[in-house]
Amino acid sequence: MSDNEQTSAGPTPASNVHGKTWEEIEKDLNKLPFFMRDLGTDDDEEENPAIEALKTLAYDGPPEEIAENFKSQGNDCFRARQYKDALDFYTKGLAPEHYNIDLKVSLLTNRAATNLQLENYGKVIHDCAEALRLRPKTTKALFRSAKACLALGKYEEALECCKWGLGIDEKSRELATLQTQVEKVKTEHDRKVKEKEERERKLAEKRQKLKQAIEIRKLQFDTTKKLKPQDSDDEDDEDAKKKKPEPYVWENDSDRQVSLDEESGHLLWPVFFLYPEYKESDFVQDFDEALTIGEMLGEVLAQSPPWDAEHKYTIDKVDTYFLHRPIGGFDEDERLVKVGMGTRLGTVIGHQKYVIRDGIPNFVVLPRGAKFTDKFIDRYRKLRAQQEAARTTTKTPAM
Numbered sequence: 001m002s003d004n005e006q007t008s009a010g011p012t013p014a015s016n017v018h019g020k021t022w023e024e025i026e027k028d029l030n031k032l033p034f035f036m037r038d039l040g041t042d043d044d045e046e047e048n049p050a051i052e053a054l055k056t057l058a059y060d061g062p063p064e065e066i067a068e069n070f071k072s073q074g075n076d077c078f079r080a081r082q083y084k085d086a087l088d089f090y091t092k093g094l095a096p097e098h099y100n101i102d103l104k105v106s107l108l109t110n111r112a113a114t115n116l117q118l119e120n121y122g123k124v125i126h127d128c129a130e131a132l133r134l135r136p137k138t139t140k141a142l143f144r145s146a147k148a149c150l151a152l153g154k155y156e157e158a159l160e161c162c163k164w165g166l167g168i169d170e171k172s173r174e175l176a177t178l179q180t181q182v183e184k185v186k187t188e189h190d191r192k193v194k195e196k197e198e199r200e201r202k203l204a205e206k207r208q209k210l211k212q213a214i215e216i217r218k219l220q221f222d223t224t225k226k227l228k229p230q231d232s233d234d235e236d237d238e239d240a241k242k243k244k245p246e247p248y249v250w251e252n253d254s255d256r257q258v259s260l261d262e263e264s265g266h267l268l269w270p271v272f273f274l275y276p277e278y279k280e281s282d283f284v285q286d287f288d289e290a291l292t293i294g295e296m297l298g299e300v301l302a303q304s305p306p307w308d309a310e311h312k313y314t315i316d317k318v319d320t321y322f323l324h325r326p327i328g329g330f331d332e333d334e335r336l337v338k339v340g341m342g343t344r345l346g347t348v349i350g351h352q353k354y355v356i357r358d359g360i361p362n363f364v365v366l367p368r369g370a371k372f373t374d375k376f377i378d379r380y381r382k383l384r385a386q387q388e389a390a391r392t393t394t395k396t397p398a399m
Contacts, residue, residue, distance in 0.1 A: 063096035064103065071107055078110070083117045090114060105131045109140040116144055124148035139165045139172060146178055155186035207245070210260045213267060214250055217346070220355045221249035222327045252359045259286065266290050269345065272362045273300060273320075277372045278307045287345055293320050293363065294341030312367035315341075319373075321364040324353040333387075336380040339363065 061069075070093030077086035090111035094104065108131040115123045128145035131138050146161035162179035165172060227247040250258055256270035268286035275281065282300045298315040305313060312318075324335045339348055348354060349361050366373040 063098040064100050066096045067093040067098060067100070067103055067107065069093075071103070071110065074107075074110060074114075078114060081117075083114050087111060087114045087118070101134050105135045105138055105141070108134075109138065109144065112141065112144045112148075116147060119151070121148040121151050137168045139169050139175065142168075143172075143174055143178065146175075146182065150178075150182050150185065153189070155182055155189065158182045159186070204245070206260070209262065210258070210267075211248060213260050213265070214248075214258070217267075217350055219250075219349060220327065221359070222355050222357050223249060223252075224358055227251060227253055250356065250359045256283075256285070256360055258359060261288070264288075264290075267346070269349070270360050271296070271345070272360060273297060274362055274364050275305075275307075275313065276364060276376060277367070277370075280305065280307055287361075289346030289349070290344060292342050292344050293339055293348065296345070297341070297363075297365065312370060313365065317368055318365050319368050321366065322348065322354060322362065323364065325355065327355055334380065335384060336364070336377060 070089045074086045074089030074093060077083070077089060090107050093107045094111070098104075108127045112124045112127040112131070115121070115127070125145055125148050128141040128148070131141040132145075135141075142161045142165035146158045146165070149155070149158035149161060159179065159182050162175050162182060165175040166179065169175070258270065259268045260266075261268055267289045269289060271284045271287040273282045273284070282305075284296060284300065287296055294315065297318075297320065301313055301315050301318075304311055320339045320341065321336050322339060324337050325333050335353075337351075337353055345361070349356060354361075366376060
């Protein structure tokens, strides 16, 4: 053998023994009870009677002994962190009928401990309740029930379990520590709930004042889509979801909402200025109803827009309009209504022909004397003429 030739550390497994591969031999060995690693599936039982015999042995003997054996196997799995297997063994251990109450209680509390690891908190509470029914002074059941209640946010129930357990064993460090933890979590939770309730109270009060201010002004509203109830601060709070206030007609599903300045009593509106010639727009978040259209538009157009290369859109060269469409009307029902620059926003939106759609007033801005403006205005003139002609034809009696 040369120096460069490598040797294996042990014997090399034969690749083929008696015409079979090593994988096939290993599979055959697994069919023998002494070598098998598991009991296989139900489908395997028909092929291997030995497996069926082993499974039968698990249920062979007095009921109490069977239950004790399953408990022991469950404990082994639990220590190995094989929680699903442990759960299965504890459940099987609870099946046999016997009169050993302590064994039943032990299986129930062990299964509860397993379900705690698996975060099946409802099942933990159920098993602990059954254990306490059998043995009311089982502190393990009270401790595990308290932990499950804490995980579910049932703080009062968790504290009750801790106090009950400490009444049985006042020296229990586990229960005392858990009680302190629950009290701390509950205090923090109660603080957050109180703050949330205060926020909601202030929000409801503010919303009511806004409602009264809008109703006094007798404004007209229309919506283009049905709104959903307002979201709660807590998405996981089912009770809060049920209490969602229904939206008002002046609200929309964006953060662009009318608000009330409580100091001045003025409404502050989200407003769009539309420039149809260039398909552009400007948005004003809080347009005070006491300001005029010219004052606000003058601020908006103080700097020439980048799309206005000809500088046609300055406050002294434009006119403003709003589109009037009756509530429930169609595009062909629209009319163009001119608005004076010196008119206050509150006066415009309070006009009998002004309908606020989706809670946001809109104004059309057109350059005075421009060809586009003439065409734009002429379109609405023709629509109006067609509507009037149609009404005249309808009224003319047949000969």
